[in-house]
Amino acid sequence: MNSKDYIKLIIDTKLAFFSKIKGFYILRPYGYKIWENIKNILNKMLIKNKHKNVYFPLLIPKSLFNIFNNHINNFTKECAIVTHSRLLIKNNNIYVDPKSKLNEELIIRPTSETIIWDTYSKLIQSYKNLPILINQWSNVVRLEMKNKMFIRNSEFLWQEGHSGHINKKEAIKEIKLIKKIYKKLIKNYLSIPFIFGKKTKLEKFSGSKFTYSFETLTKNGKSIQLATIHFLAKNFSKFFNVSFTDKKNKKKYVWSTSWGLSMRLIGAIIMIHSDKKGLILPPKISPIHIIIIPIINNNNKYIKKINNIVKKIKIIFYKSKINIKYDNNLNIKPGNKFYKYEKMGIPLRITIGKREIKNNKIEIIRRDNFKKYYLDIKNIFIFKKKILKLLKKIQKNIYNKAKKYIKKKTFKVNNYYLFKKIMSKKGGFIMTYFDNNNDTELKIKNETKATIRCIIKQENGKCIYSGKKTNKKVIFGKSY
């Protein structure tokens, strides 16, 4: 899918729309509902694992960023900076009142580590106050130069989790837990296959000791970062003076982690699962699971019977998680409806017409592969079971398809000439070895635009660029 088709699909299916400002988009009901579904799934898992939601302020005073320069370094070129507080209306025109200049500039959060750990420096005294296991659902602003709907928004909705622990062991345990939770969300709910590994020094989150990331590949061979988990060690607690007294009454610094994922996931879903006809939504996050379309060719004789069957189907799924939409607008031709809901990616389509009523069987079509099924609606338990099974199959099938694609597009290469050729033509993931040297990484990036998505394994080999012996097996890719 090229960029133009991608945007057109988003606009056509009413997922999002443009605003007047570059990089700021409007999430329409259909798009927002997908985000809500993702949010609810993840939120449930986090709460179950003892995390609590909080809300920290949108605006962070500049001075808080000054405390840990190394952290803010990566964000300096994309900050939205609030400098004034009043508007003036003169001759029907609005101006910024120069007299309203703030004493200190405020930055719209690009991420919240600074304000969170500054706050906890006042709230944590003893080991009894730990662990801190918090999460925040919020908006952040990063005024990126290049924008792409859902993938690189200047403002995006996300979740940022933060934890504080008494020692390294506990912090690492938290990282493992979050890895497990993210994996479950991405694989089981979004049907997205991924690779997982550590970021290189150059690519890690500024201020972290190391960063883990989930990476995947879209249909045009570009890689996309799905979620990250940062081990912050004692970096933030030392800069922000977050300390506690342990059981032996000794003063210690807090170990911390942070982790996040955003509505970029929606972009990944679109780019990974779509086909020529439009979106294919993973059933578990699809706002609508079944679209029912009556086929009656202006013949009203059967409409009552069709309505009764629809009622029955709705009752079967009453109070379940399955959402059913019945499009009974007779002014629109069935064919146009097929076109519309295929584009919207609704997993199952049921059509009911004369034939279906006579045979007491309902035609069901899967969106992912257009396979047809005829289900008897007399036995509602079997009917329900079969529908649920079909949804599961779709969920699995689109995962397998994507997995196969990624496998096909992952090239094991140990020759730099071939590396360059693949990156410039096919794209995809390149699995190879890297000498763990910043210079090597920068040179490859300059020459090929490819970056190391993550270090996937400790394995002996020779660096693709320098030929030096190394034990870093990595994945390269071109990112959005």
Add this chain to the structure above:
Amino acid sequence: MNSKDYIKLIIDTKLAFFSKIKGFYILRPYGYKIWENIKNILNKMLIKNKHKNVYFPLLIPKSLFNIFNNHINNFTKECAIVTHSRLLIKNNNIYVDPKSKLNEELIIRPTSETIIWDTYSKLIQSYKNLPILINQWSNVVRLEMKNKMFIRNSEFLWQEGHSGHINKKEAIKEIKLIKKIYKKLIKNYLSIPFIFGKKTKLEKFSGSKFTYSFETLTKNGKSIQLATIHFLAKNFSKFFNVSFTDKKNKKKYVWSTSWGLSMRLIGAIIMIHSDKKGLILPPKISPIHIIIIPIINNNNKYIKKINNIVKKIKIIFYKSKINIKYDNNLNIKPGNKFYKYEKMGIPLRITIGKREIKNNKIEIIRRDNFKKYYLDIKNIFIFKKKILKLLKKIQKNIYNKAKKYIKKKTFKVNNYYLFKKIMSKKGGFIMTYFDNNNDTELKIKNETKATIRCIIKQENGKCIYSGKKTNKKVIFGKSY
């Protein structure tokens, strides 16, 4: 409750905390959970009534405010204005890069009518695109001069609903629906009694044709606005050119409404229901419903039996809406726990000790009036039923208490001397008549600091200030 006690209670019960910037507060898990509970209740009602959630950008270009000056007029003095986009680090200090000045300043939304109707001007063409029934859960910024936690935050979380209709009748129907939904939330879930009526011309939302508001009274005689509903008529659609062709192919302007409520409701709950011992949370929005405290005086003989009873109670309420917390930290004395959870406002407290085990009866104490009950736990169905009944009783009792208080503090006055005396001493609501003249309203405000909370009725009488005949029966009060 004076201002100092109010803040102390919020800090002590860990509802919220201060940030480095005036007026910006941190919502801690306990406070955020109350907001989540309110949000979920309202969200469910809105979705059930065909409203859909959306998300519009945080930042609004200044030029959009220029289109409808009359609307932005009320917000000009409290805008957070983004003017720059880059920071510079020099000699370990962070500066705003003067070269990063934006071409157009961006305003952090104080409310979203402008950007919403500017967007819909491009999305609405025909009557088939209407009604628009949308809602947004988001943060807004209004840099108020005077701040008060939850009541007047510079940034607050809220819900803003927006609707667009083909004609006035439909818009008025929407207003009635939202009135019903807000009423249900405020009365049945928050146990807050209120008065409802129209705002005066001076107090209405700038840009609206008229505004309805829900108003209540706190324990120190001050009034507080709980929610507002605005009838925007064709004001916004005309300025932003939001038009549609009707069934007869005639071009018409969209009729619109907007309505909102915020986490200020948490402030109202605190100020209305608290007593000397602390918070009293309405059960329906309380994060915890029952706190269980073991009484064992360092005698471990009974701990296993107590744990078994607790397990049983937890099973009784498994997967119900009732949240139970068991505080079995034996290092803290029961008395200290009583103090803590009373302050936190947990509706019911269960204590289990030696006596309870022997008698097979459990002591339950209501937070609202400290009445004691002894419930047999052998019959779990009766036990569950009785607990649910007690929670209902608390919900109702705190409503009735507040209602009685407001009744006592509402004075029917038709003498301006008495009006001034009451307002300067007792505070409260004053029910009287008003000549519907802006000057009268401003004079009263200057002389007494009281404002008209709303017009509650059409009823003939004489204006408290001018003595002129009028049919506007109003409520005066001093607001936060």
